[in-house]
Amino acid sequence: MVASLYAPSEANKALWVFLEIEGDGFASVSVELLSKGRDLADRAGWTLCGLLLGSDISDRANQAFQYGADEVWLLDHPLLAQFDVCGYSHATMQAIKEGKPSVFLLGATANGRDLAGRLAVRLRTGLNADCTDLILDEDRAVLISEVTGFGGGVIALLESAEHCPQMSTVRPGVFIANDPDPSRQGDLVEMKVNLKKAEIRSRIVARHVGEGVDLTQAPVLICGGRGIDGDFESLRELAALVDGEVGATRPPVDEGHIDRERQVGQTGIVCRPKVALNFGISGAFHFIVGIQDAETIIAINTDPEAPIFNHADYCIVENAHKILPALIKTLKTERE
Amino acid sequence: MSDLEIVVCMKVVPKSEEIRVDKESLLLERTGVRSEINPPDMNALEMALLLKDDQPARISILSMGPPFFEPILRVGLAMGAERFFLMSDREFAGADTLATTYTLAQGIEKIGDIDLIFCGEESADGATGQVPPGLAEWLDTPQVTLATELTVDRKKRIARVRREIKGGHEIQEVDLPAVISVKTASNEPRFIDYHRKPWAFEEAKVVIWGHDDVDVEDGYIGLRGSPTVVSGLREAEVRERRKEFLRGSPEEVAKEIAKRLQGILT
Numbered sequence: 001m002v003a004s005l006y007a008p009s010e011a012n013k014a015l016w017v018f019l020e021i022e023g024d025g026f027a028s029v030s031v032e033l034l035s036k037g038r039d040l041a042d043r044a045g046w047t048l049c050g051l052l053l054g055s056d057i058s059d060r061a062n063q064a065f066q067y068g069a070d071e072v073w074l075l076d077h078p079l080l081a082q083f084d085v086c087g088y089s090h091a092t093m094q095a096i097k098e099g100k101p102s103v104f105l106l107g108a109t110a111n112g113r114d115l116a117g118r119l120a121v122r123l124r125t126g127l128n129a130d131c132t133d134l135i136l137d138e139d140r141a142v143l144i145s146e147v148t149g150f151g152g153g154v155i156a157l158l159e160s161a162e163h164c165p166q167m168s169t170v171r172p173g174v175f176i177a178n179d180p181d182p183s184r185q186g187d188l189v190e191m192k193v194n195l196k197k198a199e200i201r202s203r204i205v206a207r208h209v210g211e212g213v214d215l216t217q218a219p220v221l222i223c224g225g226r227g228i229d230g231d232f233e234s235l236r237e238l239a240a241l242v243d244g245e246v247g248a249t250r251p252p253v254d255e256g257h258i259d260r261e262r263q264v265g266q267t268g269i270v271c272r273p274k275v276a277l278n279f280g281i282s283g284a285f286h287f288i289v290g291i292q293d294a295e296t297i298i299a300i301n302t303d304p305e306a307p308i309f310n311h312a313d314y315c316i317v318e319n320a321h322k323i324l325p326a327l328i329k330t331l332k333t334e335r336e
Numbered sequence: 337m338s339d340l341e342i343v344v345c346m347k348v349v350p351k352s353e354e355i356r357v358d359k360e361s362l363l364l365e366r367t368g369v370r371s372e373i374n375p376p377d378m379n380a381l382e383m384a385l386l387l388k389d390d391q392p393a394r395i396s397i398l399s400m401g402p403p404f405f406e407p408i409l410r411v412g413l414a415m416g417a418e419r420f421f422l423m424s425d426r427e428f429a430g431a432d433t434l435a436t437t438y439t440l441a442q443g444i445e446k447i448g449d450i451d452l453i454f455c456g457e458e459s460a461d462g463a464t465g466q467v468p469p470g471l472a473e474w475l476d477t478p479q480v481t482l483a484t485e486l487t488v489d490r491k492k493r494i495a496r497v498r499r500e501i502k503g504g505h506e507i508q509e510v511d512l513p514a515v516i517s518v519k520t521a522s523n524e525p526r527f528i529d530y531h532r533k534p535w536a537f538e539e540a541k542v543v544i545w546g547h548d549d550v551d552v553e554d555g556y557i558g559l560r561g562s563p564t565v566v567s568g569l570r571e572a573e574v575r576e577r578r579k580e581f582l583r584g585s586p587e588e589v590a591k592e593i594a595k596r597l598q599g600i601l602t
Contacts, residue, residue: 110481114469116469118472126565127464130465148572154569154570155570159565160563202480209501254521274601311574312578313578315579315582316581316593327590327594334598
């Protein structure tokens with residue numbers, strides 16, 4: 001049996017969260033993980049630590065304290081200004097060897113997955129990917145990660161009790177972010193980073209980020225499926241009227257009617273809106289996974305037997321092309 | 337300058353639309369379910385083939401799995417790959433990502449002198465997306481995931497890669513050798529080349545490697561090399577909904593929806 005770099009018996013009862021920098025703060029999933037981590041740490045009497053990597057970013061440690069971190073481990077180095085997976089792996093490894101956490105959580109974002117996948121191998125430990133829930137069994141000091149499998153119909157519980165740190169990447173949007181507490185403080189642990197230029201093996205030569213869309217935070221979600229025949233223009237018009245975002249099932253994405261970043265469901269984004277309006281969607285389980293946490297679900301489909309109606313609060317058996325213009329017209333009239 | 341040596345990692349998965357879960361055991365029902373090449377791996381192979389259209393290169397398919405993978409993955413030879421290596425042994429079975437990436441990395445080492453390793457973004461059945469970074473770690477190479485376009489400068493030994501990120505894209509340059517995961521649906525995999533068909537499906541010799549053919553440590557492969565344990569399975573809960581049917585003309589229904597939206601959002 002392959003042994004991890006340090007044994008569970010050597011590990012500290014600490015839960016680490018990778019803090020992914022985005023804009024002036026953190027990626028939403030990092031805040032969600034701090035909130036969930038706070039809850040798990042409180043129940044088990046563990047320490048919650050944020051791992052902060054970057055260049056000239058010490059001021060962000062306070063944000064992490066306000067969101068619940070007891071400690072922030074700061075790795076500040078000019079070569080960490082951009083995310084390079086080799087450089088970030090090297091620096092993170094340095095901190096993990098020092099802090100020996102029992103659990104290490106990362107957001108299942110592009111960079112979070114890259115880093116997690118490499119580190120798990122370097123640490124010779126288990127990695128559970130794209131988890132939808134976390135349970136901390138405090139008696140055994142074991143993290144139990146929930147993942148959805150087989151198209152969403154089955155939940156599997158995974159653990160790697162014999163290896164440390166126990167690592168999971170967590171899907172954005174599954175945990176609710178707490179509001180920051182401005183009075184909350186914590187301990188800053190500054191680490192001297194030993195990183196040489198030769199360790200950075202990729203260079204970002206250009207970056208284009210447009211209007212980034214974050215469906216996980218949208219209060220109103222307007223989704224279209226095969227039954228709207230690519231008419232996302234109407235969905236956008238409707239979304240603009242209710243301050244919503246447009247999402248889609250996989251077929252319209254595959255057919256190029258809408259960007260893949262708006263695909264909702266098992267292989268796309270899991271949302272938690274107040275209301276999800278679904279037009280021309282039959283309701284395969286791998287799509288339902290993406291909207292099942294909505295407070296209210298409204299579905300419009302021509303087929304009265306469509307599975308989506310089993311998951312909807314309000315069901316309308318009608319052609320989406322008839323309801324859409326009528327609804328847009330009604331909402332416009334109301335506005336006047 | 338020598339030709340580019342490329343490995344494309346591919347696997348076979350049950351067809352997603354045919355997946356059924358046994359209500360009792362909560363395990364996949366395997367009987368009667370057809371298999372296909374993991375769709376994202378087709379995008380990975382296509383990216384390698386596009387590169388070969390452009391400059392001298394040799395493409396090897398590498399897979400780990402049971403013998404029935406062989407006839408299915410021969411499609412890759414018909415599309416344009418030159419070689420096919422299948423790591424097949426009961427000892428490899430039950431591997432999680434740690435053991436899978438270790439075993440594949442040992443296979444890549446055995447093929448030797450590789451410039452680029454392409455993988456699909458994730459597998460349709462496991463959907464972890466953790467194999468490409470894990471492979472890169474074992475091989476001690478850089479990695480770029482979610483690539484949509486790629487060019488190679490053989491003289492400078494770098495790859496220039498367009499990578500999808502949240503809300504946009506970035507262009508990265510990486511040193512070769514490198515592991516690249518290819519964004520699903522980022523290209524249109526080509527049809528098989530009918531001239532290659534007789535060779536690909538009949539004459540081509542597939543190299544099958546068992547546990548004794550590669551340099552692997554027993555503790556690192558298969559179930560024994562896998563830290564991750566499935567400790568429970570249950571059916572996903574379905575939240576009870578009102579299931580109230582709204583009836584009437586489209587205009588009447590629209591008014592009903594608007595009324596409820598107002599109630600929810602204010």
